[in-house]
Every structure is written in C-alpha cells, then in structure tokens.
Amino acid sequence: MTSADDRVTLVSVARAAGVSRQTVSNALHAPGRVAPETLERVLAAVGELGYRPSLAARQLRTNRSRTLGLRLEHWGGGISGSVLDRFLHALVDEAQGRGYRVVLFTADDDAGEVARYDELLSSGQIDGFVLTSTHHGDARTAWLLERGVPFATFGRPWPAPGSGQPVPTDHCWVDVDGAAGTRAATEHLIAAGHTAPAYLGWPDGSGTGEDRRRGWARALAEAGGSPAGALELQVPDSTAAAFAAVTDALTSASAPAPTALVCASDSLALGARGAATRLGRSLEVVGFDDTPVADAIGVSSVAQPLGEAATLAVDLLLAQVEAGPEGPPPPRQHLLAPRLVLRSAP
Amino acid sequence: MTSADDRVTLVSVARAAGVSRQTVSNALHAPGRVAPETLERVLAAVGELGYRPSLAARQLRTNRSRTLGLRLEHWGGGISGSVLDRFLHALVDEAQGRGYRVVLFTADDDAGEVARYDELLSSGQIDGFVLTSTHHGDARTAWLLERGVPFATFGRPWPAPGSGQPVPTDHCWVDVDGAAGTRAATEHLIAAGHTAPAYLGWPDGSGTGEDRRRGWARALAEAGGSPAGALELQVPDSTAAAFAAVTDALTSASAPAPTALVCASDSLALGARGAATRLGRSLEVVGFDDTPVADAIGVSSVAQPLGEAATLAVDLLLAQVEAGPEGPPPPRQHLLAPRLVLRSAP
Numbered sequence: 001m002t003s004a005d006d007r008v009t010l011v012s013v014a015r016a017a018g019v020s021r022q023t024v025s026n027a028l029h030a031p032g033r034v035a036p037e038t039l040e041r042v043l044a045a046v047g048e049l050g051y052r053p054s055l056a057a058r059q060l061r062t063n064r065s066r067t068l069g070l071r072l073e074h075w076g077g078g079i080s081g082s083v084l085d086r087f088l089h090a091l092v093d094e095a096q097g098r099g100y101r102v103v104l105f106t107a108d109d110d111a112g113e114v115a116r117y118d119e120l121l122s123s124g125q126i127d128g129f130v131l132t133s134t135h136h137g138d139a140r141t142a143w144l145l146e147r148g149v150p151f152a153t154f155g156r157p158w159p160a161p162g163s164g165q166p167v168p169t170d171h172c173w174v175d176v177d178g179a180a181g182t183r184a185a186t187e188h189l190i191a192a193g194h195t196a197p198a199y200l201g202w203p204d205g206s207g208t209g210e211d212r213r214r215g216w217a218r219a220l221a222e223a224g225g226s227p228a229g230a231l232e233l234q235v236p237d238s239t240a241a242a243f244a245a246v247t248d249a250l251t252s253a254s255a256p257a258p259t260a261l262v263c264a265s266d267s268l269a270l271g272a273r274g275a276a277t278r279l280g281r282s283l284e285v286v287g288f289d290d291t292p293v294a295d296a297i298g299v300s301s302v303a304q305p306l307g308e309a310a311t312l313a314v315d316l317l318l319a320q321v322e323a324g325p326e327g328p329p330p331p332r333q334h335l336l337a338p339r340l341v342l343r344s345a346p
Numbered sequence: 347m348t349s350a351d352d353r354v355t356l357v358s359v360a361r362a363a364g365v366s367r368q369t370v371s372n373a374l375h376a377p378g379r380v381a382p383e384t385l386e387r388v389l390a391a392v393g394e395l396g397y398r399p400s401l402a403a404r405q406l407r408t409n410r411s412r413t414l415g416l417r418l419e420h421w422g423g424g425i426s427g428s429v430l431d432r433f434l435h436a437l438v439d440e441a442q443g444r445g446y447r448v449v450l451f452t453a454d455d456d457a458g459e460v461a462r463y464d465e466l467l468s469s470g471q472i473d474g475f476v477l478t479s480t481h482h483g484d485a486r487t488a489w490l491l492e493r494g495v496p497f498a499t500f501g502r503p504w505p506a507p508g509s510g511q512p513v514p515t516d517h518c519w520v521d522v523d524g525a526a527g528t529r530a531a532t533e534h535l536i537a538a539g540h541t542a543p544a545y546l547g548w549p550d551g552s553g554t555g556e557d558r559r560r561g562w563a564r565a566l567a568e569a570g571g572s573p574a575g576a577l578e579l580q581v582p583d584s585t586a587a588a589f590a591a592v593t594d595a596l597t598s599a600s601a602p603a604p605t606a607l608v609c610a611s612d613s614l615a616l617g618a619r620g621a622a623t624r625l626g627r628s629l630e631v632v633g634f635d636d637t638p639v640a641d642a643i644g645v646s647s648v649a650q651p652l653g654e655a656a657t658l659a660v661d662l663l664l665a666q667v668e669a670g671p672e673g674p675p676p677p678r679q680h681l682l683a684p685r686l687v688l689r690s691a692p
Contacts, residue, residue: 009468
C-alpha cells in the first residue's frame with residue numbers, strides 16, 4: 001500500500017482549501033450541499049493537488065474493496081479460545097502484507113453468519129471470506145459455493161461423523177493434522193514406558209474431536225495395543241469436567257489407574273493435571289494447542305502452525321479474488337503437520 | 347441490521363436474472379461491459395424485486411460506512427496479550443449490536459498507524475477509530491484531533507512520566523483505574539497479616555506501570571508504612587525475568603525476604619509464583635489482568651471490566667460519528683473500577 005507521505009488525500013485537500021473533510025466529501029459527491037464559493041475553492045484545491053477520487057468511488061468501477069471478512073467468535077472464556085485469536089493476528093498481518101484489510105463481524109450461528117455475508121456482498125464492501133470452526137453440514141460453505149463467492153476455510157469440511165466418507169475437497173481449505181499430533185503425543189508416552197496411555201476427549205459429533213482421537217487410537221494399534229485395552233474418557237471442553245473425570249479414574253476401585261493421558265485440549269489437560277496433583281498421583285499429561293496455560297503449568301502440548309495456516313488461507317483466498325478473466329484456479333487444500341512441545345512440570 | 351431474509355440483495359437479483367453477482371454489479375455500475383440483452387434482463391429483475399442500490403453507492407451520498415477501525419497489535423506471545431483480544435471480542439460484539447463492523451489493520455508504530463488512518467479516511471471506508479495502548483507523546487491522538495476525526499481511546503492520554511501534570515481530557519477515553527486495583531490488592535495482603543507487601547513492576551516510563559505502582563504505594567502509606575520501607579523490584583514484562591528477580595529477593599542475605607508480592611501483570615505473577623515454589627518458600631502473590639493463566643495456577647489477580655470498557659468506547663465514538671449538524675458533544679471520559687479476584691493455590 002502507498003504510504004501517507006507521498007500522496008494526496010482528502011485530508012490534505014481539506015487543509016489546502018481550509019475546509020473540513022466532510023465538506024470536501026460533499027463537494028465531490030453531493031455538491032448541492034456546498035455553498036458555491038466553497039465548492040469552487042475545494043475543486044481548485046483538488047485540481048492543484050491532483051487528488052484522486054476516493055476508494056469508495058473507485059470500488060464501483062473495479063468492484064474490489066481490498067477487504068476480507070471473518071466472523072469473530074464470541075469470547076468463549078479462556079484457554080482454548082486463544083488459538084483462534086492467534087490465528088486472527090497472523091491473518092491480519094498476512095492480509096496487510098498483501099494490501100488487504102480484515103473486517104470482523106459476529107453471528108450466533110451459521111444462518112446469522114450467512115446473513116452477514118449477504119449484507120457485505122450486497123454492499124460491495126468485501127472481496128471474500130475466511131471461515132473458521134468448520135463442522136459437519138456446514139451451511140456457510142454451501143451458501144458461498146452456490147454463489148461463487150471467494151472463500152477459504154481454516155478447518156476441513158467434515159463429513160458426517162462415523163460415515164467413513166472422505167473429506168470433501170470442493171473448496172479451498174487449510175487445516176492442521178490433529179491426528180498426527182495426538183499420534184506423536186501417544187508415541188512419545190509409549191516410548192517413555194507407558195504401555196497404554198489413556199485418552200481424554202470430547203463427546204462424539206465433533207470432526208476435530210474425532211480426528212484427534214484417531215491419532216491416539218492409531219498409535220496404540222501400531223504399538224500392538226488397541227483403544228479397547230486402554231482407558232477412554234469423554235467430557236465437554238471444561239477444566240472442571242476434566243478434573244472430576246480424572247479424579248474418578250485415578251481413584252476407581254474397578255480399573256487400574258492410568259499413568260499417562262493424551263488430552264484433546266489444554267483446558268482438559270489443566271483439569272487432568274490438577275486432579276493428579278490434588279491426589280498426589282503421578283500422571284504424565286499431554287495437552288493440545290500449546291496455549292500460554294500449558295506453558296505456565298509445565299504441560300507438554302501439541303502446537304498448531306498458526307502463522308503458516310494464516311499465510312496459506314490468505315494465499316488460497318486471494319488466488320480466487322485476484323483471478324483474471326479465465327476464472328479462479330481449481331480448489332486446493334493444505335493439511336499441515338503440528339509439532340509436539342515437550343515440557344516437564346515445574 | 348436487516349436480516350438476509352426480508353430484503354432484496356444483489357445476490358437475489360443475480361439469481362432472478364440467471365446471471366452472476368459480478369454481472370449484476372457491472373450492469374449497475376459499468377453497463378458498457380454487459381451485453382445489451384443481459385443488461386435488460388438484469389435491470390428488469392432490479393425493477394421487479396425493488397433492489398436498493400449498494401451500500402458503496404449509498405456511502406457516496408451519506409458519507410457513512412458503518413465501519414470502525416482498530417489497529418490489531420502484533421501477537422506479543424502469550425499471557426497479557428489476551429487482555430486486548432478480550433477487549434476486541436467485546437468491541438466487535440458491541441459494534442455489531444449498534445449496526446457497525448470493525449475493520450482491523452496492523453502497524454509497527456504510531457507513524458504507521460497514522461498512515462493507515464489516512465488511507466482509510468481518504469477511501470471513505472471508515473467512520474472513526476478506537477485506539478488502544480495509549481502512551482506519553484501519542485502522535486496518533488494529536489493527528490486525529492487536529493483533523494476532527496471521530497475517535498475514542500481505551501487507555502488514558504498519559505502526561506510525561508514524573509511531570510505531575512493532570513491527565514489531559516481533550517478527547518474521549520475510557521480506562522481502568524489500575525491504581526485502585528493494586529491498592530485493593532495491597533490492602534488485602536496487609537489485612538491478611540503481611541505488614542509490607544513488596545511490589546514487582548515494570549521499568550519507569552510506562553504510564554500504565556506508574557499508575558499500578560501508585561496504588562501499592564498509596565496503600566502502604568495509608569497503613570502507616572511507606573514504599574521506602576518495602577521491597578520494590580523492576581523487571582521487563584517477562585515471566586523469566588520475574589522468576590530470576592524473585593529468586594534473588596527470596597535468597598538475599600542482606601535483606602529480609604518478602605512474604606507477599608503485588609505484581610503489575612500475570613506474566614510477572616507467574617514467574618514470582620514459580621520462584622517461590624521452586625525454593626519451597628511461602629509467598630502470597632497477586633497478579634494483574636485476571637488472565638486464564640492466573641486462574642490455572644491459582645493466583646489472585648485484578649480483573650479489568652473489559653465488556654463495560656468496550657461498551658463505553660463504542661458509545662463515546664458513535665456519539666461523535668452520529669452527531670447532527672450541531673457537531674459532536676464535548677469529549678467525555680470514563681475511569682472504571684477493576685475488581686480483585688481472590689484465589690488460593692491448588
């Protein structure tokens with residue numbers, strides 16, 4: 001983008017003509033509102049300084065707003081929400097580097113998000129969208145695909161849970177291979193001498209959750225075990241729920257207590273670590289997302305390459321936005337490898 | 347805002363006319379690019395459906411984009427950065443409720459941020475700005491004030507450090523009374539039997555840092571002591587630096603070890619708690635910002651009312667943006683009280 005120093009702006013025209021910014025705008029777009037002598041002074045300054053028409057006016061000709069849209073999810077309170085905030089920081093940095101801004105809006109559900117898309121598209125104030133939190137039966141991607149609107153998702157388009165269908169590839173997406181992360185975590189624990197690491201995950205129905213569980217199950221199978229031979233717990237993504245479930249598991253009279261635990265999130269890992277500490281029991285815990293909390297409490301965790309994900313999401317989206325008359329390229333997908341960050345308790 | 351269901355959009359016109367969104371846009375704004383029979387079909391659909399002109403076109407008449415701008419700071423890595431992210435979530439929610447979107451951009455410094463303002467203002471794509479991280483000699487607020495651009499800051503305009511000058515009130519701002527927070531923390535520790543709680547803060551030169559230190563000093567004075575009679579440590583806002591400084595303080599042969607510590611941030615509190623735990627020493631710690639990390643490690647902390655701050659920032663800004671011909675109201679300021687959240691170590 002051009003720096004402020006080497007070009008004429010509406011503000012500099014206003015200064016030269018000794019009027020307000022609003023008056024310059026009126027002179028250019030609603031001259032009837034401006035007194036004739038003022039109009040003359042403003043237009044003289046416009047001519048002298050060589051002021052270019054506004055982006056809003058140019059936009060009507062180029063149909064490009066250099067703005068990308070993203071729904072900001074409601075604040076979920078805490079630990080795991082920071083992942084999407086870190087993605088947002090990387091996305092805004094990346095977009096800015098390519099000369100684009102990011103406009104944020106909120107919505108309560110898919111339908112609300114689609115309504116926002118429709119408003120922004122109708123206004124001509126948007127070139128395309130980045131979507132997060134993809135899920136089975138995503139009404140947003142269907143709506144955008146149907147209308148040929150440029151978009152890319154951070155997250156795969158998940159097929160129906162348990163359907164065994166392949167992941168659809170009819171649009172651009174970038175995602176992190178969660179199964180590879182939990183697999184690396186489980187392999188690490190097995191190599192450290194834990195024969196059957198347990199798994200603490202979310203209830204069924206989450207594509208992301210099933211992906212993360214899959215890596216644990218695969219590592220067990222490859223080590224000659226099976227998920228059936230290991231403990232598996234399911235709780236909502238809450239530290240308190242994890243604390244209760246792991247307390248139960250560590251004090252159960254009917255089953256051997258786990259010595260190692262792979263968790264679907266750092267929120268769950270925090271609860272698990274807390275339960276073990278409270279009971280004075282040894283439990284090796286690995287979380288997911290490598291949040292500041294995992295670092296603070298000294299828990300190993302799986303880190304997502306969020307900067308790389310943002311770069312690729314912008315690449316995929318701008319390839320569509322900036323496509324020439326031959327149309328956008330065929331959809332592409334990127335599945336990124338996460339990284340296991342090892343820590344020991346302080 | 348109107349929902350997508352009860353109004354005619356460019357997309358519904360495209361569907362009715364059996365053409366692409368781009369073609370409708372061309373038909374309306376660059377009819378020369380569209381074949382005559384297509385143009386006729388599109389304009390017939392526009393008429394039948396009663397389609398309103400686009401926001402970009404209307405904007406040229408109303409000079410209102412219903413968009414507010416905010417610089418997103420670069421990701422600072424971790425604990426304290428989550429405060430501004432939580433403010434952002436509240437701000438986007440609040441703006442959406444008032445019918446405004448939030449556009450994000452990045453910049454490396456004040457001058458870069460001003461260059462972004464200038465671009466957005468020249469394009470007519472912005473109604474006003476919210477600024478964060480105010481500091482002494484803030485070039486951004488001076489630039490905006492000079493041009494009469496609507497804005498509000500989250501953070502006070504700080505006078506020169508140590509100047510003893512009153513905080514300027516020539517623009518709208520909302521801030522949290524940091525001194526009241528550290529004062530409440532110090533009073534709590536004194537009431538719990540610690541005669542001279544120590545302070546772990548940042549190096550001089552930060553308005554926010556000096557404000558937080560002031561509350562600690564005032565509480566000591568009111569309890570009959572003085573800052574000179576208590577330990578004071580200054581380190582950059584890093585957990586590692588806090589760990590080192592507090593380890594030194596707890597093992598010093600030349601001075602009595604502190605039993606309680608008020609910290610300027612949760613990053614510092616985490617390092618302090620880690621040092622005490624490592625040495626097996628008892629040290630009551632209070633942090634600042636009530637981040638997920640403070641909750642995870644069971645450290646008391648001062649919570650900022652971020653939702654209320656965002657609501658007031660939007661109020662202050664929109665009072666200027668939506669001002670009638672009589673002009674904007676005089677600048678107003680809000681100093682909000684924080685809340686001490688007490689926790690005990692797990």
